[in-house]
Amino acid sequence: MTNTRLPVAGTSPSRLLEIENLSVHFSRSGKLMRAVDGVSLHVAAGETLGLVGESGSGKTTIGRALLRLLPEANTQWQGSIRYQGTDLASLSRAGMRGMRGRMQMIFQDPVSSFNPRRRIEDIVAEGLVIQGVPKAERRTRVEAALADVGFALADVAGRKPHQFSGGQCQRIAIARALAVQPDLIVCDEPVASLDVSVQAHVINLLQDIREARRLAMIFISHDLAVVKNVSDRVAVLYMGKVVEMGSGEQIYDRPAHPYTRKLLEAVPVVDASRKLRPAADQQAIPSRIRPPSGCAFRTRCPRAVARCGEEEPILTPAPRGQMVACHFPHDETAPFSTARQA
């Protein structure tokens, strides 16, 4: 199941969303924090883009910026976000509300993203009300959306969020996003709060819906195994910048950026055939308010030399075809997984 929809330099006709040079800065008590710093991404119709990185790398901020859900106070953002050619920055509030009929979001904690006092059918229908869908049509669309996630409207009607488990709530959140029939869903850590068995269910469900509706997704997660499973392409973020971007196979089998390798090495692997040897090394994560000069990762990088502190690497094609922002990218021919095995 190799994916052939690789990004080709230049423009592709099917690009649904294009982000160019997006920067989001938060200012708090006189200090400026560059949450997202010059990020360019694109998503084609029906494609899933995975965003991975540690907490504070800007994953969620990008997701929220796409739907213009960032707080207004103490926030500045620049760059262009184009959705099917429409620049989101130029839209009025009402225009943006209309745009959210085509872009939806699923949050990490489904229980807290619901109003606990509303009934399930009203929660799912809320987007439709905002989009001005006539009442007669709403019921059928709510029913269809709930059916897509495996609920019968008759069974859940009249019930409240607290009567459902975490996994069920997440399915209802997916139904709420699907009801308005979007082309793109931003999934912000949709399975992080779920148990393994429930997580598998939600991932499979998202995959089915993606195939059936040719839905594009931006899948934000810190779990690299989950991102590998769902994503056609993966972008690795570090301190607000994309450090590596490519197909799942490129990123996971031949990671070029030392940070990507570090992330992959840290993933706990279900392999009990040998006992792990603890590593003694540890490096402090640099401050976001005063990022290091040059490459932001150099303070933790085993390959860093003087040049990394002077000159900031930009995203360039790596030997294996993916884009990487590193002066000294890895180009080992052996798949990374064998290195882990050794």
Place this chain on the structure above:
Amino acid sequence: MSEDLPILACRDMSCQISARPKALDVLQNIDFTVARHTALGIVGESGAGKSMLVKSIMGIAPASVRVNGQIMLDGQDLFAMKPRDRARFIGRKVGIVFQNPMTSLNPYVPVGRQIAEACRQHFDVPRDEARQRAIELLRTVGIADPEDCYDYYPHHFSGGMKQRIMIAASLICHPDLLIADEATTALDVTVQKEVLDLLQTIQEQRQMSMILVSHNLGVVAGRTDEILVLYGGHVVEYGPTSEVFRNPRHRYTEALLSAMPHMDQPTHTRLRTIAGQPPSLANKPAGCPFAPRCGAAEGPCHTTMPDMRTGTDSRHRFACHFPLEQTVGPAVVSGATDRGARAQ
């Protein structure tokens, strides 16, 4: 105490929450031992009873919970002691690190004092010596400039650093057993690895025993000697970690292993799911707790709780009427075989 005596032994332990209309069984027939200098992993989904088990051992279960059975800590029966002596004894023998370091640390007290506090509580040591010990431990857990950090408040530290401080605090009484209750769940993968490495190093260097509680099978896999799988308040499988992962005999363990996405699988691989929901405390199934979700459940599964059976390896035990076959090769941990094949 003698060296071959296990540090911890739970015999036929059970926990009940007194509630109306009937008491709820949180844990039933829990039977396990932790040998000296070894690490035990406890895994299970939310609601399986992991935290209740840990709290019962620590003697910090809520007042509404009745703990029955026998818990032997370092050869002493905990329930034969007076409550006051018991708390003292557990406090000296066992160190614990909880999931959320922010709620375990008092935000108004400098971290060093919080570490030294336990030492002054349990041993009659002067203030200066307690301080020295705390600084020494801060250095052990990898905090730079421990002398300065002693006087810092919790908010000065990142999540991973706070968890390191919690580990230091848990070590201050030189415990024989360290319990990490989902200690790395709230952390990033890279930080999680560092903290797990630290726990493992400390356990090995100080010749302690460790209980690693996690919902993540990957966390437990390469870092424990034995593993205990909890489901619906029962031990469903218990044995040497490598054995259980290579050849799970209980169908729940096997299902859980195959429900996890692996990094070696190609993109868009369909994951195996487990139908249904974990049992609720209020209406537990009469027989095997996993029976309603199990594909192979038959008559006896729904009526009687299976007894613990033993595999070819006598240390590998599982509670299933129709266990999976003993296979030789690594059957389920397909990731390992895939990688091996690709390497050749």
